[in-house]
Amino acid sequence: MENGGGGGGRGDVPDDANEHCPGTQSEDAGKADACAGCPNQQICATAPKGPDPDVVAIVERMATVKHKILVLSGKGGVGKSTFSAQLSFALAEMEHQVGLLDIDICGPSIPKMLGLEGQDIHQSNLGWSPVYVESNLGVMSIGFMLPNPDDAVIWRGPRKNGLIKQFLKDVDWGEIDYLVVDAPPGTSDEHISIVQYLQATGIDGAIIVTTPQQVSLIDVRKEINFCKKVGVPVLGVVENMSGLRQPLSDLRFVKSGESGEADATEWVLNCIREKAPELLSVVACSEVFDSSKGGAEKMCIEMGVPFLGKVPMDPQLCKAAEEGRSCFADQKCSASAPALQSIVKKFIKPE
Amino acid sequence: MENGGGGGGRGDVPDDANEHCPGTQSEDAGKADACAGCPNQQICATAPKGPDPDVVAIVERMATVKHKILVLSGKGGVGKSTFSAQLSFALAEMEHQVGLLDIDICGPSIPKMLGLEGQDIHQSNLGWSPVYVESNLGVMSIGFMLPNPDDAVIWRGPRKNGLIKQFLKDVDWGEIDYLVVDAPPGTSDEHISIVQYLQATGIDGAIIVTTPQQVSLIDVRKEINFCKKVGVPVLGVVENMSGLRQPLSDLRFVKSGESGEADATEWVLNCIREKAPELLSVVACSEVFDSSKGGAEKMCIEMGVPFLGKVPMDPQLCKAAEEGRSCFADQKCSASAPALQSIVKKFIKPE
Structure with missing residues (x-):
């Protein structure tokens, strides 16, 4: 039976390598005794060694980006993209220069959530231009590249990784304060790749979004352990749809x-109205997801990571996300916007 | 710029192949003129041709499985695993022999949702034994293989595909009526692999689970197009958390x-109680997710696939899922269980 856990380990030892693999970057790669019979032997023996020239290009490109924040979740559908979108709106409102990069290749939600459906990417001699919501908020997503928004992107890992690399290498963000990276759920290709490609440029850390129920928290623990394993600091956990x-x-x-x-x-x-008008002003609450076991706050204490706060489930916030609007622009999202704002202030330090 | 759409096409032409690729299964693979400079040339020239012996083993193993149903979703967190779990409970209650296979490798929720956390898989000379909830409901998941439930499974595509293949080849389901396969969200490695491995054994079709809002429906359209492209019939769409x-x-x-x-x-x-006791018996409803654009039902008409019905958001159903219980076992889930039951009856024909 396979050993389920791990698989991270040394970055240059393939998952399917033989025991005592010298590492793909070693001078002995593909030539050591341990390489006999390894499925990677031929590739290792012939591949160029040394730093990946693409990573060098990424480091150069990222020199104009001050902070890089990953937004992760264990499970999908916890409101991660909604959070990434509203975080970007909030940062832009604080007059920062902001870039938002969507690396969910098979299910990009960011264009819709920023009100940018149907937009195209333009190319210049400086690279691919992001699509701008405001002059200080640029967005990049595969959603802008699909001839038809209903097209399925049926890609295995290597092709997804290739596009993520291109996003990092070729997008001309200009001088920006924050790059917010919205990842798909899980701990697989997209996550390993984004960390691998960005690590040399410095990642500020990851925000992990969850809902209060145990089923989601199980996967958040995995996500936190992923961050620990690959060396990305956890800036904190946000509990979304918290009632x-x-x-x-x-x-x-x-x-x-x-x-x-x-x-x-x-x-x-x-x-x-007739019999008890005093009730018209009360707010009804429902614990949709069972948080009787302590929710994200308790888990954060156990795992030793910061808890950033709770965002209530707010139909008006869902509506803002559907319509690609900032929840901070008017008073409609009164149940959720103040919570989001106070969360953002916890990890964004004034310059 | 890359061509975003597609990438499916002929099964034996790699995504990164040269034009006029003869196909990896062709006698000319790696040797044709068109192969010069292709990154796959060496592998193609040396790899064994003909049917994958593993697929032959899978066909043999699946000979004792009457029906195979995939449960898919475009976006995560729409309640797909909850649906898979309750579908399996419902089939088992109808006295079918049922197997439930979880191919969400990085975020397995099925063990918890069936009340099987902490269980182990056993091996016999017939293969891996599923973990049984009831004598007629067996379950297989990577969740049973993790030494520590918090461990992140940091695997790229090929390793995930390898485990899925092993599940199909090595699990001893015995004689069963239904194999329900719970997939992660998206249209990538797990999805391409499960279809590729199972296609020769006959797949009855896919159930696609969504929530009513546009952000989720966009991804469902992609999922339906994926099914059309790979030739898996869509049994229907379920709208979950429908208010x-x-x-x-x-x-x-x-x-x-x-x-x-x-x-x-x-x-x-x-x-x-004092002023208007007649109100105590009313049911409060809230459209948490905006379905003003017609929800899943309208989309099904547009896409020409069956709409199976709506399941309301029911805190009691969430609780049943958290506790690994069937929602059909008692009367607690009165808001959701009848809806689920009528949906199941729409695509499960009495023998």
């Missing part, structure tokens, strides 16, 4: 009768 | 005052 909050008067109501269910919203609201 | 439904009396309430927010649940419920 639904909605004014009572925004809810709909149904009533079961003999003939099935019927909408009763008008009836309920009239009844409240 | 929250909860008895009014199960909600919590807060009130804002001058000194901040305070819990007002008791006060609100007392107020209702």
Whole structure:
């Protein structure tokens, strides 16, 4: 049976290498006794040694980028892309120069969440130009490169890694303060590659987004261990969808009768207005996801990483994400925007 | 700029092949004129031709499995694993012999959702034995193979593909009616591999799980196009988390005052009991995810695939998933279980 854990280990020893592999960068690569019969022998013996010239190009390109922040999650659908998008809006509002890079190759959500669907990337002699939401907020995603937004990107790892490398090497971000990198869920090709390619340029750290339930927290623990293993500091964990909050008067109501269910919203609201108008101003809360085991905060203590705060599940925030709007631009997201703002302030230091 | 779409095409032409590639299975592979300079030339020229012996072994192993159903989603966190788990419980309750295979290698949720955390896989001379929830419901997941559940599985594609192949080749399911395969989100290694390995054995089709909002539906369209491209029939689309439904009396309430927010649940419920007790029996609904654009049902019509139904967001279903219980075993999941049951009946034909 395979050894499930690990597989990280030394960066230059392939997963399927023989025991006592000298490493792909060694002078003995492909030639040592231990290489006999290894599936990589031929490639190792012939591949050029020394630093990857692409990594050198990436270091040069990233010289104009002050801070690099990865946004990760163990599970999908926890609101990671929503967080990345709103973090970028928040940084831009603080008058920073911001770049947002989407490395979710098979399911890019960033173009929609920034209101940039249908936009194209342009090329100049300086490289690929990001698509700009504001003059200080540029975005790059494979979503801008698909002839048809419904097209499936049926790519295995190496091709995904190739595009991520190109994004890092060829996108002309200009002088920016923050590059926010939105990763897909998991700990596989995209994650190993982005860390490998960016490590030499310095990564400030990773923000990990989760929901409160155990099923998501299990995967967050894996993600934190991934960060520890590859040497990326964990800036902190954000608990998203931390209970639904909605004014009572925004809810709909149904009533079961003999003939099935019927909408009763008008009836309920009239009844409240008449008999108990003091209830119209209360906010209804529902713990959609079970957080009885302590949620992300408790896990952070156990794992020794900072807990950045909770963002309630807010239908208005979902709507802002759907429409590609900043939740800070108006007062609609009153249930979630202040929470997001205070989280951002915890890890972004004023210059 | 790369051509984003596609990459599927002929199965035996690598993504990075030269034009006029004769195909990796051709007698000319690596030797044709078109192969000069192709990065795959050496491998093609030396690799054994003909059917993959592993696929032959998989066909033999799958001879005792009547139906194979893939559960897919475009985005993560839409409740795909919850659906796979409850589908398996439902099939087992209908007295079918059921196997549930988790091919989410980096974020396996299935062991927890079936109440099987901490279980081990055993080996016999017939292969790897699944872990059994009931005598007619066996489960296989990398989650059973991790020495420590927090360990990150930091694997690139080829190693993930290797384990999926082993699952298909070496797990001793016995004579079963249904094999439910729970895939991670996306259209990459795991998806290409499972289809490639299982295609010769016959795949009944795929169920695609989504949430109602556009951000998720965009990715579902990609997933449907993936199925069309690789020739897997779409059995239908399930819209999950289709609005929250909860008895009014199960909600919590807060009130804002001058000194901040305070819990007002008791006060609100007392107020209702006294002044409007008729409200205690109503069910509160909230459209957490914006479905104003028609949700999954409209998309299914556009894409020409069956719509199987909606499952409301039900905190009790989340709780059942967290605790690894069937939602059909008692009456707690009254908001979601009937919806799930009617969905299952739509694509499972009585024998």
